[in-house]
Amino acid sequence: MSTYTHIKVPAGEKVTIKDGEIQSPDKPIVGFIEGDGIGPDIWKASKHIFDSAVKHVFGGKKEIAWMEIYAGEKANQVCGSYLPEETLEAIREFGVAIKGPLTTPIGGGFRSLNVSLRQLLDLYACVRPVRHFPGVPSPVKRPGDVDMVIFRENTEDVYSGLELESNTPESKKLVDFCKQEFGWDIRPASGIGIKPISPEGTKRIVRAAINYAIKNNRKSVTLVHKGNIMKFTEGAFMNWGYELVKEEFSDVAVSWEDCNGDPGDKILVKDTIADIFLQQILTRPKEFEVVATMNLNGDYMSDALAAQVGGIGIAPGANINYETGASLFEATHGTAPKYANLDKVNPSSVILSGVLMFDHLGWSEVAEAIVAALSKTYESKIVTYDFARLMDGATEVKCSEFAEAVVKNL
Numbered sequence: 001m002s003t004y005t006h007i008k009v010p011a012g013e014k015v016t017i018k019d020g021e022i023q024s025p026d027k028p029i030v031g032f033i034e035g036d037g038i039g040p041d042i043w044k045a046s047k048h049i050f051d052s053a054v055k056h057v058f059g060g061k062k063e064i065a066w067m068e069i070y071a072g073e074k075a076n077q078v079c080g081s082y083l084p085e086e087t088l089e090a091i092r093e094f095g096v097a098i099k100g101p102l103t104t105p106i107g108g109g110f111r112s113l114n115v116s117l118r119q120l121l122d123l124y125a126c127v128r129p130v131r132h133f134p135g136v137p138s139p140v141k142r143p144g145d146v147d148m149v150i151f152r153e154n155t156e157d158v159y160s161g162l163e164l165e166s167n168t169p170e171s172k173k174l175v176d177f178c179k180q181e182f183g184w185d186i187r188p189a190s191g192i193g194i195k196p197i198s199p200e201g202t203k204r205i206v207r208a209a210i211n212y213a214i215k216n217n218r219k220s221v222t223l224v225h226k227g228n229i230m231k232f233t234e235g236a237f238m239n240w241g242y243e244l245v246k247e248e249f250s251d252v253a254v255s256w257e258d259c260n261g262d263p264g265d266k267i268l269v270k271d272t273i274a275d276i277f278l279q280q281i282l283t284r285p286k287e288f289e290v291v292a293t294m295n296l297n298g299d300y301m302s303d304a305l306a307a308q309v310g311g312i313g314i315a316p317g318a319n320i321n322y323e324t325g326a327s328l329f330e331a332t333h334g335t336a337p338k339y340a341n342l343d344k345v346n347p348s349s350v351i352l353s354g355v356l357m358f359d360h361l362g363w364s365e366v367a368e369a370i371v372a373a374l375s376k377t378y379e380s381k382i383v384t385y386d387f388a389r390l391m392d393g394a395t396e397v398k399c400s401e402f403a404e405a406v407v408k409n410l
Contacts (some may be wrong), residue, residue, distance in 0.1 A: 002093055004086045006079050012065030013077055015095040015361065017325030022095075023348045024361040026062045030091055031069040035100020039072075042347035043100045045403035049370060050354050052407040057365045058096075067094065071113055072102040074337075083113055098329040098357055100350060114330070118154040121326055123319035124201065125208045126152040127356070128302040128332065135379040136310040136389035141371060143309050146285045149218075150305070151209040152177025152298025154319060158199045159295040162194035197233040197294060202240040208322050209292035210249050213267050221253070223271040224293040224301065237294055238271045245269050274301075281305055302332070313345070313386055316352035318360065327360055329353040346384040348374070351406070373409040377402070380409075 011060040013025035034043045047066070054063055069087045076082050082104075091097045093294035103114040118126070128150040132143035164171035171192050178184040186192070209221050223242075227235030242255045245255065253267040261268075272280070274297050280287065293301060331349040339345050351374060358367040377385075381394040382405045388396035397405065 001045060002089060004090065006084070007067065007069055007086055007090055010065040010067050012067075014093070015325070017095070020322070022325060022360060022362055023053065027065050028361060029065045029067050029094050030357070031094055031097030033069055033071050033087075033097065033102070034074060035331065035335065036072045036074070036103040037101060037337040037340045038345045039100030039102075039331075039335065040042075041329065041339075041341065041343050041399050042345055042350050045347040045399050046350040046354055048400075048403050049351055049373075049406050050358075050366075051338065051375070053358075053366050053370045053410055054363070056410045057369055060364075062210050066175075069097060069370070071099065071117065083116055083120075090118075091117075091121055091328060095124035095325050096327050096329075096357065096361065098350070098353060100330070101331050101333055101335045103335050108349065115159055117328060118319050119160070120318075121321070121328065122155060122324070123321050123326060123328055124145045124153060124155045124300075125205055125318075125320045125322065126150075126154045127318040128152065128210075128298075128306075129316065129356070130302065130305040130309055130362060132309040133314075133375050133378050133392075135375075135381065136314065137387055138308060138310055140282065140308050146281070146305060146309050148285070148288045148305070149209075149216075149290050150298055150302045151205055151212070151290065151292045152199055152302065153205040153292075156196050156198060157295035158193055159196050160194075162196065164192040166191040166200070170179055195230070195233050199236070199240045199243075202237045203244045206241040206244050206292045206320075207248065208320075209246070209290050210253055210267065210269070211322075213290045214252055217265070218289040219263075220268045220270060220288070221290045221292060222288050224274050224291055224297055225271065226274045226297070227271075228273055234297075241271070241292065242269065275302065278304060281308070294345075298307050306332070310388070312349070314348035314352060316349060316356055316357045318353065318358070318390055327357070328359040329360075343400050344385060345399055346386050346400055347403060369410055370406075373406045376409040377406045380405075387396060388389075 012027040012029040015028045016023045034040045070079050071083050071087055106114050131147045167189050174192050175186045213221050223238050225234040225238045227238045228344050236357050245253050253269050254263045256270040306312045312333045315332045317330045320327045355367045355370050383394050384402050388394040
């Protein structure tokens with residue numbers, strides 16, 4: 001094992017990958033980043049649930065060896081950097097980590113710590129399951145109809161950060177070049193952004209989505225894009241996705257046009273325009289099971305879907321490279337600094353991200369136990385303030401008290 005300056009490696013073993021499958025020892029070393037703002041509160045609550053669930057399921061025969069790693073404000077205090085290189089190295093070495101929300105420092109250096117972590121570690125698949133838990137308040141009539149998993153490409157699209165500021169020599173040079181070489185008329189004072197979408201990036205996210213559908217008995221994968229307007233980026237995403245179906249999955253999957261809408265016992269791979277998708281998740285969400293899309297679309301879509309089932313506060317997220325096995329599970333909401341250290345905020349986003357982590361480790365029994373206990377707690381209306389204000393007859397509890405209620409329901 002590597003030697004680290006600030007990270008203390010606990011007794012335990014590394015999670016490894018063999019033939020594309022995660023190999024988990026009985027005491028896997030898992031990195032954690034507390035997070036900023038409300039991060040320490042919700043991490044403490046979540047860790048209590050994780051450890052209790054593992055003990056409940058395995059009776060002490062297995063346990064997580066937690067290893068604190070650093071990013072954000074605490075990293076700057078401890079390591080002198082908001083994103084230390086040893087944090088990246090530890091995630092690469094040990095393979096699995098989970099984190100709370102992070103504040104991105106103002107004034108340069110990082111566009112976003114979250115985006116930087118994903119890109120520097122090549123965690124190309126942002127996986128966001130969206131489902132409703134009975135008892136959780138929702139603004140729609142039938143939130144239970146929503147049960148889908150978003151595969152959002154993490155490393156390309158506008159998030160790759162290729163931009164030139166308005167009225168700079170660089171942007172003017174590019175505007176002039178585009179006029180001379182391509183005949184493009186771009187307003188001279190424009191800020192310029194480049195949107196790269198590659199066949200390699202497209203095919204690996206679509207491959208991950210189809211493999212998920214196979215393993216989880218899902219019947220359809222939908223490619224969501226704006227290819228009617230951006231034909232050579234988002235339209236190409238659709239075309240490359242369909243190419244992949246024929247190249248690698250013809251025995252188990254078929255595209256809409258190749259089966260006239262009747263896939264038989266194969267997985268149906270179809271596509272839809274992004275704006276139509278955002279309408280249809282409200283009007284007929286049952287038509288979507290697994291979704292593959294690009295970075296910006298995926299951001300909009302996963303947050304919109306989260307709002308239908310209870311809000312971003314209970315939305316989990318996973319960032320995974322299925323080839324290397326490296327993974328980072330995360331709360332998908334912000335740091336909410338005004339609630340920091342008040343023991344107030346709903347920890348469900350981190351808890352449900354932990355559920356994804358346990359599934360990834362192959363400890364599905366732990367994941368199922370947490371989901372069952374969480375569901376029972378919601379249904380009994382023992383909830384934090386965000387849900388209590390929207391529910392009749394709810395018992396409002398603190399973040400730590402909510403965690404204790406979930407543990408009692410294991």
